[in-house]
Amino acid sequence: MPAQDGIVTIDTGYVRPGFCAAYLLVERGRAAFIDTGTGRSVPKLLAALDAQGLRPEHVDWVIATHVHLDHAGGAGPLMRELPRAMFAVHPDGARHMIDPSRLETSARAVYGADYDRHHGPLEPIPESRVCRIDDGQVIDLAGRALRCVHTPGHARHHLSVWDARSRSWFAGDTFGISYRELDSARGAFIVPSTSPVQFDPVALRASIRRLLAEAPEAVFVTHYGRVTGVQELGTRLIAQIDGMVDLARRSNGSPDRHQRLVTGLARKYTANAQRQGLVDTDEVVRLLEMDIELNAQGLGVWLDRQ
Incomplete structure (x- = not known):
């Protein structure tokens, strides 16, 4: 998909087309990925980078909204391909990226027999390349400020990324699920994501209100793509x-x-x-x-x- 505001939506190929997205942000010849899909998604991410005329050494950041495998399962294999990138993650998710063994055990319990069909291998990320992101911390991408805020509710270790340039949030699963096949003349169809194991309704409502308080023009959700009419969707x-x-x-x-x-x-x-x-x-x-x-x-x- 062509870049708009320096943002490229990448279909990670997880489960079916149009189901799971990662995002590539490009600014003045430097790049950041937000979410990675699974280990099977890495070739698609690298192909999207190449399509922008960039090489792996041009990537400064890989940011995980949270460490569920459809969002961060490919982080280890991707980081292996990106020699200069740092990996940004909520402090409570960092240990699972440094040693993903417990994460894999938990995911196998959730997905059962489907785990091996949809997920590639998990690889640890060296601790020296992991940046634990505090609430409100700003990541600099070639002068483009990406402000990360903690948005628990779907998962305690969830964060969302505010891009003032596009007036958009990259919200992972905090802002629900919205598939483009279900758009209608009345706008986007959207439902919350309460998947296991850390759903907290009080925290999730507060996180959604925090996103709405920025008066965003759009939200980029992992499932799937860019949605507008954000205030109404958030109320829903x-x-x-x-x-x-x-x-x-x-x-x-x-x-x-x-x-x-x-x-x-x-x-x-x-x-x-x-x-x-x-x-x-x-x-x-x-x-x-x-x-x-x-x-x-x-x-x-x-x-x-x-």
């Missing part, structure tokens, strides 16, 4: 979080709790799609099938923590 996300928490509480104590969560989420998202003017609601459920399952798991883990 907060309302949906409340509804999903209510569903979780009503399902708690049931012997078939997980199935009730899956069914209830599918109904909620179908109703949202109908309000969005989308006619083929079966297609909505098909596209969101993996997210429905993971969101149900995340709500269950949250209930068990209460």
Whole structure:
């Protein structure tokens, strides 16, 4: 995809086309990646860099919004290819990038048999190349300020990146999931991401409000791409979080709790799609099938923590 404001959206190829994005920022001949996809995504990232006329030594930063494998699984193999880059990550995620063994064990528990099909090998990043990013810390990309803020809720170690040049956030999963196939004349379709294992509704609502307070023109989400109409989308996300928490509480104590969560989420998202003017609601459920399952798991883990 061509660069706009020096921003290139890269389809990482995870699961299906248009499902998972990484971003390349280019400024005065220097570059930064925000998120990496999985280990299988690295050739696509390097190809995007080459398409901008840049080489691996032109990359100064690789920034992870968080260390879930669809966002940072490719960080180790990518860093091996980038001789000058530093890796920026929330302090609580750094240890998992330096030694990814526990991260892999946790991911295998979540994804089961699908793990090997979708994820490449995890590689450690030397600690000397890992930069633990404080809340509000600014990363300099050839004079372009990228301000990183901690945005927990989807994960405790989540951060988002504010780019004042484009007045945009790179928000990972904090600003939900929005697939371009589900856009309509009424704008983008969006749902929160409550996937396991650290969903916190109070923190997530606060993080979304923090993003909205900057009055952004756009948000770049990992799943998938650039969304606008941000204030309305953020209001919708907060309302949906409340509804999903209510569903979780009503399902708690049931012997078939997980199935009730899956069914209830599918109904909620179908109703949202109908309000969005989308006619083929079966297609909505098909596209969101993996997210429905993971969101149900995340709500269950949250209930068990209460």
